[in-house]
Amino acid sequence: MATTTPVGTLYRGGDGMWTWVLHRITGVSVFFFLFVHVLDTALVRVSPEAYDLVIATYKTPIVALLEVGLVGAVLYHALNGIRVILVDFWAQGPRYQRAMTWVIAGFWLVVMIPGTYRMMTHTVEALFGSTP
């Protein structure tokens, strides 16, 4: 049987690889958004009208859903980043890395469920007017 030398990545399959893949995907996505976000904010140096016009797109329902996605991506990246730091620096980190994956998954859901509800409530209220 021919042996192959692993090249490129360290993780090969399993939850360790998938948390790492997700970390990269969320990182790149957030980085591209950051470019756009600095550019749209820079419009405050053009005129209040130009800024308000572009910010209005952030208030539309479809972009509001993308914002939920952004919050979810940033939150995952932050939680998994903390997990990576604990694996690197905490003596017991490598032993509990899989347990920590479940902890961050649970924490993510606990924040995202009410967070999504709140962000969507803002969008719906803006669309139809808030009811007292």
Next chain:
Amino acid sequence: MTAPTIETPRSPQGRGRTGQRSNFELYSWLFMRISGLVLVFLVLGHLFIMNMLDGGVQRINFAFVAGRWASPFWQSWDLIMLWLAMLHGTNGMRTIINDYAERDQTRFWLKMLLYVSAAFIILLGTLVIFTFDPNIG
């Protein structure tokens, strides 16, 4: 028959033959962890304030920005967040380019594009925070 020799762990590969070694990758690894920890608070705080508090994104407009940047506290928050996030993200992208772009030329030009655009965004964002004028227009 001679026993196979195993290279000493962490012996310099290729580069470093001239004796010139740098700790750049160590510092960049450390920077990712330190900036990451600070960004957890700055970015999640920013997202919570902007998207969830009060009316969320629906209340954001020029007047809202003017109100926030009247305070040196939020100016500093945004400035530190801009620099740390851009450097953290650029370093992450550098790692990804190094991993997946296999041709030397491709790797070089992708990283040049990354560095030039990142420098532009950092300078633009810094300029906007420092030169913001609430009475413009």
